[in-house]
Amino acid sequence: MVTQGGQAAQTDRHDSGVGVGLIGFGTIGTGVAKVLRQNADVIEQRLGFPLRLVRIADLDLETDRGVDLDGIQFDNDADALIADPGVSIVVELIGGYEVAKRMMLRAIEAGKPVVTANKALLAMHGKEIFDAATRRGVDVAFEASVGGGIPILRSLREGLAANRIESLYGIMNGTTNYVLTEMERTGEDFDVVVKRAQDLGYAEADPTFDLDGIDAAHKLTLLAAMAFGAELTFKEIPTEGIKGLLPVDFEAAEEFGYRIKLLGIAKSHPPEHPGDEERIEARVHPTMIPRASLLANVDGAMNAVAVTGDAVGPTLYYGAGAGEMPTASAVVGDLIEIARDLRRGTAGRVAPLSYQPSELGPKPLLPMGELRGRVYLRFTVVDRPGVLAQITGVLGEHEIGIASVIQKGRAGPIASVPVLMQSHPAPELALRTALAEIDRLADVTAPTRVIRIEEGL
């Protein structure tokens, strides 16, 4: 049954519905199966027909996932699942690059739309996948890949479609946000908090990917492409993680009126003169933001993305950024949308990256060196008269103004103490030159840590 335009679909109890095949029956896959089972009634009441999980493929056929599999074919044959005529939409939830990509391309070749949560794959190989989908005329949906259950991609691509997007700021990694929130709350060291995050399941056994900001950079790649019509350019995004942050940084942030968050930041720099190109600013790093801002109050493993459009002004979207059920909420939301279009015999209604594929192009990144902003600086120095004068002297030579300083006396027989400053707005290049000079001073005993400050939130 294809419902034609002009006909509102009515629920038909004899309708066999749209069949879903699930490749990957891990945490998220289990959540998807649970949502499709538990909420089958409300989903059907919204869609007008059932959305049915008909087949699952996974290598692990033994583990009990606690889901009723009655009526669902479950084996380890992903190829057969893709070819199964009862499967109209394929969900890819195995993660990783090569196998996942092969599965997705195979489903697309078979003319079947694909739903995925695989941001790493899309950030690295998205162009190949989206191009294949465009050629074949099938949809690829990936709401779950950024911000877990938050409908941020849909909001950016559809809700704000009338806008020129000016900027976006996202807390897009729950592990790092949990670690930062706990370091601030407890005053404990990074390693202690990471260990606890692992024990509690908020961090993986090898949390490098999260802590180094790579996961956030993958997500920012997708958001920036959508926001600005830019081709996906993951490898170019300057990325700095949260390792090396100290309890003293959180104390200073509080005194200066900030909180520290790992932000993905992307902004459009429109051409200043005719003939110039629009340039995109994109970066991931720990950032001090005003305590009163909404983003500063996003705690624990939660995520939020703040988007400013020229018409709508500032907006913000908040929710769980990961986890079995929140991520499943986004996957099933995508399934519902695709099922609607399948029923109408249509596809490609909304371009996956918001702009029509023909309009996507490489947009040059603004080099970090051209940034200008305020920074927090943690100098590590020998506690001796005259050191502060040396540092401020170098900063002054490079015309970097100091807004405030915290200098704490030595608490015991330790050789070095931190000196904490926040600067006035300064050009990045001048800052780098000054810090290179300062770090060569004899009384400076460790590299200076920089945390950028963003005020406009």
Next chain:
Amino acid sequence: MVTQGGQAAQTDRHDSGVGVGLIGFGTIGTGVAKVLRQNADVIEQRLGFPLRLVRIADLDLETDRGVDLDGIQFDNDADALIADPGVSIVVELIGGYEVAKRMMLRAIEAGKPVVTANKALLAMHGKEIFDAATRRGVDVAFEASVGGGIPILRSLREGLAANRIESLYGIMNGTTNYVLTEMERTGEDFDVVVKRAQDLGYAEADPTFDLDGIDAAHKLTLLAAMAFGAELTFKEIPTEGIKGLLPVDFEAAEEFGYRIKLLGIAKSHPPEHPGDEERIEARVHPTMIPRASLLANVDGAMNAVAVTGDAVGPTLYYGAGAGEMPTASAVVGDLIEIARDLRRGTAGRVAPLSYQPSELGPKPLLPMGELRGRVYLRFTVVDRPGVLAQITGVLGEHEIGIASVIQKGRAGPIASVPVLMQSHPAPELALRTALAEIDRLADVTAPTRVIRIEEGL
């Protein structure tokens, strides 16, 4: 050109696009014209074809709105606009009930989809309009009617479509939120702040509709219908505005760890026993909420809606709730969505109230008397020994526990002083009975003010 399913639309520079007709050229209408003009390029790059404002109807043909009307027919003939074959989508922005309704029904009869921001009309007469649209097979879109530019309806209806919605809490009226924020910030009286809000354009000359919570109740009606598949039942929602709040209430809120917001609240109460019906809790009133919650930090004229779904957990959507350009962002977002579907020759893709029209039904409201919760109480009493004992005595008889009390001494020769309390959780009926009794005491000189406390935010 109708793009068929499976074909991604490509931009065609010779495509004349989809024509839009605008009825009502006031503040929001002007914003819509500006957005369609200024962002024509990015809208076309997203859609694959142009979205063109071809005709405007308004009674005032004189005022210069500062919009370039080149190529746009502008007259006072709304009927001709609806009949114009160049107009494929009609935007209704005249507000009010009768004329707006007639225009919308006429456009629907002409087979043309309608976009509106008219929450009052939809909350009161939505069923008639949606029924007509369903019969005729055209879309009615109204994202701008709740939360201004925030894509909250789209998020609730599509992004969270996989969920059973459990609750929603919204700051949905910018005027009242501005007044509450300013009363807290300045310690000034209600009347002073309302006057300033009027001078600054945050409140209308007659702000009753906003201050009494009616506007918020209209919006809650739409959200609750969408969230729970309930028929629109505006008149039944218990609604209390912000009049009568005193500076001392804000001081007490701060001491107790809360902020005061006018919230629209809707929750689902699933059946407890087989055969029972689901019941809906819906109400609008000033509410004390924990200071650390995101909603408590939504200040000034901004809006936010917190939605909890069974899979996604808590989410929140924030942005400007009113104003020329934010509201226009939502209207044009709806136009873009409808234009996509018109090009594909389809309509009714998503049910306007989220559930299929055949699934919408009357759902009983939970009577306020069955609520149970914590409250803040402001007693006004003669400052005389024994009064507090009398009050706590009555509360105790009705098993209403007191969590904390603030009693301020008389500052001068005034006859009455406030006694401020927060209660432990208590049944609404017991509370009402106790307060009726207390308000009859000789030493109680004014009716007791109740502000409900919501903790779970």
